[in-house]
Amino acid sequence: MIGMIDLNTVEEEEEEDADAAGAFVGGGAGVCLELWHACAGPLISLPKKGSSIVYMPQGHLEHLAVPDRGDSIRPPSLQPHVLCRVLHVKLHADVGTDEVYAQLSLLAQEQEVEVEESGEGEAEEFSGDSRPSLMPHMFCKTLTASDTSTHGGFSVPRRAAEDCFPPLDYKQQRPSQELVAKDLHGTEWRFRHIYRGQPRRHLLTTGWSAFINKKKLVSGDAVLFLRGNNGDLRLGIRRASQFKSDIPYSAVCNQKMSSGTLAAVADAVATKNVFHIFYNPRASPSEFIIPHWKFAKSFSYSFSIGMRFKMRFESEDAAERRHTGLITGIGDMDPVRWPGSKWRCLLVRWDDDVDARRQNRVSPWEIEPTGSVSGSTGLSAPGSKRTKICLPSVNPNFPVPNGSGCPDLGESSRFHKVLQGQEIIGYTSRYDGKDVSRSQVPGIRNHHYPEMRRCTNDVNSDILSAAGGGSRVPVGNSEFAYKCTGFGESYRFHKVLQGQEIFPRNSPYQGASIDSRAENGGFAGYFEGMHTSSAGRRGTEPFQGYSGLVPASTSSVQVSSPSSVLMFQQTSQVPWTSLVYESNKRDKGEDGSYCGFSNLSKLSSGQEASLPCRPYYTGNELNQEHTEPTKYAHGCVIEPGSKDDHNIGRNDCRLFGFSLTDRIPVASEADETLPTSPTITNINFETSFPLPKTQIAQIPSNSMGSSCTKVSTLYAVCATAPF
Amino acid sequence: MIGMIDLNTVEEEEEEDADAAGAFVGGGAGVCLELWHACAGPLISLPKKGSSIVYMPQGHLEHLAVPDRGDSIRPPSLQPHVLCRVLHVKLHADVGTDEVYAQLSLLAQEQEVEVEESGEGEAEEFSGDSRPSLMPHMFCKTLTASDTSTHGGFSVPRRAAEDCFPPLDYKQQRPSQELVAKDLHGTEWRFRHIYRGQPRRHLLTTGWSAFINKKKLVSGDAVLFLRGNNGDLRLGIRRASQFKSDIPYSAVCNQKMSSGTLAAVADAVATKNVFHIFYNPRASPSEFIIPHWKFAKSFSYSFSIGMRFKMRFESEDAAERRHTGLITGIGDMDPVRWPGSKWRCLLVRWDDDVDARRQNRVSPWEIEPTGSVSGSTGLSAPGSKRTKICLPSVNPNFPVPNGSGCPDLGESSRFHKVLQGQEIIGYTSRYDGKDVSRSQVPGIRNHHYPEMRRCTNDVNSDILSAAGGGSRVPVGNSEFAYKCTGFGESYRFHKVLQGQEIFPRNSPYQGASIDSRAENGGFAGYFEGMHTSSAGRRGTEPFQGYSGLVPASTSSVQVSSPSSVLMFQQTSQVPWTSLVYESNKRDKGEDGSYCGFSNLSKLSSGQEASLPCRPYYTGNELNQEHTEPTKYAHGCVIEPGSKDDHNIGRNDCRLFGFSLTDRIPVASEADETLPTSPTITNINFETSFPLPKTQIAQIPSNSMGSSCTKVSTLYAVCATAPF
């Protein structure tokens, strides 16, 4: 135990935190929530406990990847879309392979379910989990041949070592120490960390090969080091390819996902019993569980043959890529067994079909129309451009120390996005606290108090004016929206990408962040000042400090060499899109037969939401390319010169590979102080998916707790224009 | 591939054989049936496909060894004793630990089930599996410190090497070859086999440490080498202690045996669906599945407080030991949740309670009363001593070459018993066929034809007279009885014991055996001439050759040093006990409430069995000590001087640890040619377990196929005296 961490750490704190989040491995040891998400990959999210989701048996079968034998015959009683409440989410890691997977406990819901309960439940759940669990320092490195060779050890990127490892005594000729890192199972791994060579470099030597061998890591796999706020080191694995050696991959997980699953589900649904779904986020991209609102939202699009669309993918290097295509057909994928199912009901042709693996069938909720079909610019609702403007809604990530405002909303600050190879560092807190900022603005350390005070000001008007005002208002608080949609399990979701390093060396918030953190005794729930975007400390004044916290210079962000790197990026939920709720009281007829989800028509509106609202998107997605949304979305621009469609640095979270950030419907009681867009019309013309009446993504108005009711109105616009 | 086996082997033959027996590992590779049983241990047996068993949920819970949480609450509909039909038996081996376990597919039976179906099914199943699969050569060695050290290799006992391994060219100074052995998963392991050192010895060097490491073998564990009849080498493991390392033991198996199992069983029983039971024969001695007849038989005993009994155990060295005790109480083990259950309903005190692990509660079918209570010598039925006399019913193991008689009965010849450290070699067939017998009787090679011809003679009268005639007739054909009881899955069951070596060097049958085998082109289903006892080639004339094949001298058997050794012992089924069936047509009243198995009263008699028969034991077990039953049971006495109660060499097979050999009720159509015992009375006086009327172990008369109908009557006596 040489050179142990010297901070005032609280042992087992993360364990408890994981417990509080309901994250366990099978054996009972706690799984580090952050580590799980880091290992799961950048685009994986999970539904939150208590949220409403739609379960797709077809997709489940695909995920199981079991041969379509007799036992996979559709149980007659099982519908293609099953509305469920998520009762529990458990995070697991395969004992043999460290592969992460999740167990969801679902309960089929009646159509008459009061959506309000979801919101209440959420508020309660968050309260038990509002304790900060910061892990501001992390890095992910793809192993080189040298790293995995028996010949040598592990070459640690310099800044990664400085950021995540306890400092070495560089006065010595060969400084070294012993590192202890826990993996997902809580197993401790010990490494000798030495700084040597000419030129000097950080190496892990003794103990490394044992780790490599035990984990059966090969070149191309990636390891993650993650320093918790209490100083604990965590160690994760993200394999390049699925682990398919002589040892059967994910024996336990596959075991649980074996045949007969669907029959069990059908029985549970029929008998109103809980059933359990195992999901391996890295095994297959099946998105067989999607948020209720997302499913409902897909009805708002009018898909038609010939329509162009775009869709996001996770590429092999864990970077997100976007592909476009053309809808070539619409119809049931399996009209015999699953008639009326929307699962992969769209037949598409990709513009770049170089990737043969890509499915030629997609589900409506996976794609976004780009609106180039039939020249119907009307698909683009008015004000679409303003949705971009909303993105500079940078709010500070500094938490209110005692969280008197909306403590249950304080979790969005953990909604991280960690890019592997894309280093986004708001403040460069070295492990020893030295060299905090290389080119720091002098005197910045004294700014945090005024800024925090400014957070309490109502700057809504500023925000709105900055955003261009008008009908569309930025849903600046991603966490709020996230929570309202019920997919808060991933509120601390990280996104770790490889290949690009973004390092804002002279962020004016660095000093402030550090100081506030120190004064809060490590409690601080803030993150780097960069890329705070819309998410952040959302409390009574969500956009608080917006005007004051916009970085003075966007050039502070640098894009450096690929591979290796660290730090979290604040994930911004719904950064550049706005939501509009539309009153939908008119009876649109009983044409819901196709969608197979007519039960939605029975959904009642929220108690406090006086009017039934329907999620509505302004159509900005239909005619914009989203090539550089972050330019507009974030207070600091990632890299002004980047013109590819990778959207690196775009804050995206997906539920089962599905984006949670694009547009999140948020219901509010009514528009009180905000400009509304009462003239928004239903864009669902030319619909291929007739919408049942009041088929909405119903978000309870009280989902954020009573004290936040007013806040919610800041982010959601509910147009009450009757039809 | 140095020195590969030179026999005319048929590749994959055993694989197919395993398939035919329904033995698979999870992955699909075939599990060698013999190897599975060898690894499972000496006292483990399994029910046969199609047989009737009684399933005990309580025992299952014990076997699961899950904490008694809420989910182990007895499902209301689940009875403590469930009569089931075994639909399938699958043999498995844990991928990680090689631990063997079995999967039984059970279907709860109605009381009205026709027992005849079982017999028919058996005949069919056997037909598909009547192909000989001989493995006459095998050895098991407990690993020494040197064997497991990284410093050296594996020291092979000399005769083990000569018997199981291909011969070396001893003319070379250092003969060596490469051995290839398959484990339970079909994985090939290659070893360098060298003969060197001063004095010379057989060693496995290269490749051995890899095996040790991969299998995580330690000193004290045992390895089994097993040479198939086609020359294939098989390699098994029997761990000294349960494999409990950092890697969870038997993850897959335990997974399948996890919580909620009982609820699933209850549901399956209620819905008349098949349910699956996983049984780890080495995990716990729970005997939660017992043969139907065994369960019923336990009612024939009259257990009372103060009664003495004996019970068999498997000791740590895999040797069988017998312990005696006193019944101190009778009553439900769990009167709240499982009232009326007979599971461990007897409270006992052991005479030698040095072993604290021993349960102080036993089930009635586990023990045998010794009749020393209340001086009731009446418990000993008349003719008890004659049961010993029946044991010399040695029949030859030489098969009829073309099996025209009863091919489906030809399997008993595979009912092996392999004693580890107890070497029983009828003919010492070296691998190269040389040095067949070291002290062979001259000219014996010419004896086999007359003997085989003699096998076709009906020597029943001889047998009976030799057995003393009278009311009790030896059930000489163990296989037949075994099959009739439906527990034929283990018909090739091996018993491997450690600690004693019995080597009949000069058996007069050696030459004959070898020759007949050679002339049959390897088909021969015979075994060594020693210890043929009652089991063997049972065809139309089960006791054929009895008079002519009794060894001239019993001194041919030697007991040598413990540890290491080989060869199969023919398992004798019911070697020294006789069965008497008693007509039980009288109505004994509806007092079956206690036993919880009153459905037995609805059992109808077999179609061809004209009269309901009830298994009945003459009570010889009640007053004899069984110390040296083989003296009487076998044509050749194991070791005349052995006086301990180990009963080494006693041919015993257990179902889930339960003896199948003691007494096996066999139903017959009627007694045709055999002397019967019409005056046998029901000894079930003083009964603590009132028997429902016609509570019998019903064995179908046609269980051995129509061609064997007459044969069956030779072994079973059905007294038809009405009450």
Place this chain on the structure above:
DNA sequence: TTGTAGGCCCTGAGCCGACAA
């Protein structure tokens, strides 16, 4: 006959700096 120990060889794990990308 076979378990164990010591001698010996040699592979390869693993640490190091040099060098170059």
Place this chain on the structure above:
DNA sequence: TTGTCGGCTCAGGGCCTACAA
């Protein structure tokens, strides 16, 4: 800054015989 290479050391795998139980 860090990936890879060659050099180096050394533990231990592994083969052998000697000796003794």
